[in-house]
Amino acid sequence: MTAPKKFVDTTRLGLPKALDHEFREFCRGLVETLGGDLRSIIVYGSLARKEYFPERSDINTLIVVEDASLESLRRTIEVVARGRAGCRVTPFFLTPHDIKTSTDVFPIKFYDMKDAYELVYGEDVLADLEIRDDNLRLEIEQELKILLLELRQFYIQRAAKGGQGGAEHLLAYFNSFVYLLKRVMRFQGVDVPGRHDELLLAAARQYDLDSEMLKRMLEYKRGRALKEPVAEAIPLYKAVSKMADVVGRMLIGARE
Numbered sequence: 001m002t003a004p005k006k007f008v009d010t011t012r013l014g015l016p017k018a019l020d021h022e023f024r025e026f027c028r029g030l031v032e033t034l035g036g037d038l039r040s041i042i043v044y045g046s047l048a049r050k051e052y053f054p055e056r057s058d059i060n061t062l063i064v065v066e067d068a069s070l071e072s073l074r075r076t077i078e079v080v081a082r083g084r085a086g087c088r089v090t091p092f093f094l095t096p097h098d099i100k101t102s103t104d105v106f107p108i109k110f111y112d113m114k115d116a117y118e119l120v121y122g123e124d125v126l127a128d129l130e131i132r133d134d135n136l137r138l139e140i141e142q143e144l145k146i147l148l149l150e151l152r153q154f155y156i157q158r159a160a161k162g163g164q165g166g167a168e169h170l171l172a173y174f175n176s177f178v179y180l181l182k183r184v185m186r187f188q189g190v191d192v193p194g195r196h197d198e199l200l201l202a203a204a205r206q207y208d209l210d211s212e213m214l215k216r217m218l219e220y221k222r223g224r225a226l227k228e229p230v231a232e233a234i235p236l237y238k239a240v241s242k243m244a245d246v247v248g249r250m251l252i253g254a255r256e
Helices: 017-037 070-087 096-102 107-115 136-158 167-187 196-207 211-221 229-255
Strands: 038-044 059-065 089-094 117-122
Touching (some): 017 059, 017 070, 038 107, 059 117, 070 089, 089 096, 107 117, 107 167, 167 196, 167 229, 196 211, 196 229
Antiparallel strands (some): 038 059, 038 117
């Protein structure tokens, strides 16, 4: 297990200088504000995968605290607000008890954290974490069906308006889809590349998905202007629908 870090260490994150300063100030603010209640600060997601784009990416940060009551978290409001404004931190507060009792309820979330993370402060609570995936297939199916409903709603509400409106929403749906693709592939024993461009290429081949659409969406995620979100919603919906069918067949097979 990685030795606990007694001081804030962002050297492995590779943030631009100004953002690194803001994020270190955020972490130091947590250390000063929470004191002994703070167990860990861990960065996961795009920054840990080295696929971080300052104009679009958040800094997903797991913050493990002894006490996550609202009264206790109230102490962090100003620190979090400055972090959100300064470097787009997205904090995720959990207690050790939350982690211990939630891996079977939210296996996708914990797998995503373990896939790529960097310890910034305190204890590495993820290194030896065992994730129970008893409910993984069901959670994947639920999340894919929710995504389908959201895309339908998006299309109905935006189709008459056209233009660039709704681009951020569509990118959020795409991010969710990539997140779920990774879990389906891993559950089926398919090799899962770490980088998203390689992951999407492998998924397109494995499940006969629209590789050009996936490539375009990834380019939008990386900063290219998304001029026609409604038009792109159609092939994305088809890809999500196809993966929902794949998972549905997995569940039927498991029940037989």
